[in-house]
Amino acid sequence: MIIISSLLHETKYILKKYNISLSRRLGQNFLINEYIRNKIINYANLNKKDTVLEIGPGIGTLTIPMAKYAKKVIAIEKDCKMVEILKDRIHDLKIDNIEIINADALKIKFPKFNKVVSNLPYTISSPITFKLLNYDFNLGVLMYQKEFAQRLIAKPGTSNYSRLSVMMYFKANVELLDIIPPKSFIPRPKVKSAIVKIIPKKKFKINRFFENVCRALFQHKRKKSKKALIESSHELNMNKSKLKQILERLDPKLAEKRVFKLTPNEILKISKFIEEHDKVQKP
Numbered sequence: 301m302i303i304i305s306s307l308l309h310e311t312k313y314i315l316k317k318y319n320i321s322l323s324r325r326l327g328q329n330f331l332i333n334e335y336i337r338n339k340i341i342n343y344a345n346l347n348k349k350d351t352v353l354e355i356g357p358g359i360g361t362l363t364i365p366m367a368k369y370a371k372k373v374i375a376i377e378k379d380c381k382m383v384e385i386l387k388d389r390i391h392d393l394k395i396d397n398i399e400i401i402n403a404d405a406l407k408i409k410f411p412k413f414n415k416v417v418s419n420l421p422y423t424i425s426s427p428i429t430f431k432l433l434n435y436d437f438n439l440g441v442l443m444y445q446k447e448f449a450q451r452l453i454a455k456p457g458t459s460n461y462s463r464l465s466v467m468m469y470f471k472a473n474v475e476l477l478d479i480i481p482p483k484s485f486i487p488r489p490k491v492k493s494a495i496v497k498i499i500p501k502k503k504f505k506i507n508r509f510f511e512n513v514c515r516a517l518f519q520h521k522r523k524k525s526k527k528a529l530i531e532s533s534h535e536l537n538m539n540k541s542k543l544k545q546i547l548e549r550l551d552p553k554l555a556e557k558r559v560f561k562l563t564p565n566e567i568l569k570i571s572k573f574i575e576e577h578d579k580v581q582k583p
């Protein structure tokens with residue numbers, strides 16, 4: 301028996317009615333699987349106190365059902381055509397708790413929210429994740445490309461381990477909940493997707509210097525950490541010879557370890573060591 305999803309019909313009907321061809325540049329792969337839509341909404345565990353932020357609502361596939369359970373949904377959409385469709389739909393359905401913001405989510409300050417639920421445009425996965433983590437919220441349920449989701453939770457020594465994995469280790473508890481096949485979207489993406497749950501860690505505050513150390517190190521993932529840092533000294537705003545002098549005194553076990561094998565806490569140790577010794581040297 302073939303089950304034809306009504307979400308698929310509804311999506312196709314709307315796209316045809318408004319004469320829309322979906323944009324690859326904007327990462328417009330629309331969810332057409334109702335079962336997965338319900339799963340995402342259930343994971344978010346919405347209640348009437350929740351203000352939900354959604355990045356990229358498209359035609360409202362998640363937005364409209366979420367509005368039933370939440371106090372408010374704030375949907376930020378870059379594509380004016382999608383905004384027009386979504387406005388028409390919420391007007392027809394007489395929904396009054398959806399605020400639509402027509403903007404690039406990377407360029408605006410987010411209003412206050414306590415949950416973020418989105419099938420993200422994969423083109424902006426990395427900057428939008430870093431941006432979100434600068435806000436104070438309780439829960440994120442986000443759809444990413446599978447490979448990106450694996451980088452979020454990668455452990456030291458594995459091929460997916462990256463700057464992103466280190467930052468996420470300190471900033472949030474991340475859980476990969478489900479792998480989603482390409483057939484759940486139109487058009488079908490080339491790769492699988494993944495639903496990820498993110499719970500920010502409120503206490504740990506990362507400073508800018510640590511972020512710069514991470515960036516410098518992961519520009520040379522396979523090199524020994526001392527060499528990597530010296531080659532990217534510009535990321536730390538430090539003079540090469542001064543940095544070399546400081547790193548001469550770093551624990552050799554850390555200095556000689558390959559970047560991709562350093563644990564997040566070892567990177568933090570290196571960062572604190574350089575910062576403290578830099579201060580001592582400053583007049």
Ligand SMILES: C[S@@+](CC[C@H](N)C(=O)[O-])C[C@H]1O[C@@H](n2cnc3c(N)ncnc32)[C@H](O)[C@@H]1O
Binds near residue numbers: 328359405422424
């Ligand atoms: C993967 S689609 C998801 C659509 C819908 N939420 C769904 O689940 O079917 C991503 C959406 O993000 C929008 N988008 C892309 N880049 C954006 C940006 N920088 N800011 C806000 N929205 C963006 C696209 O126009 C598209 O509607």
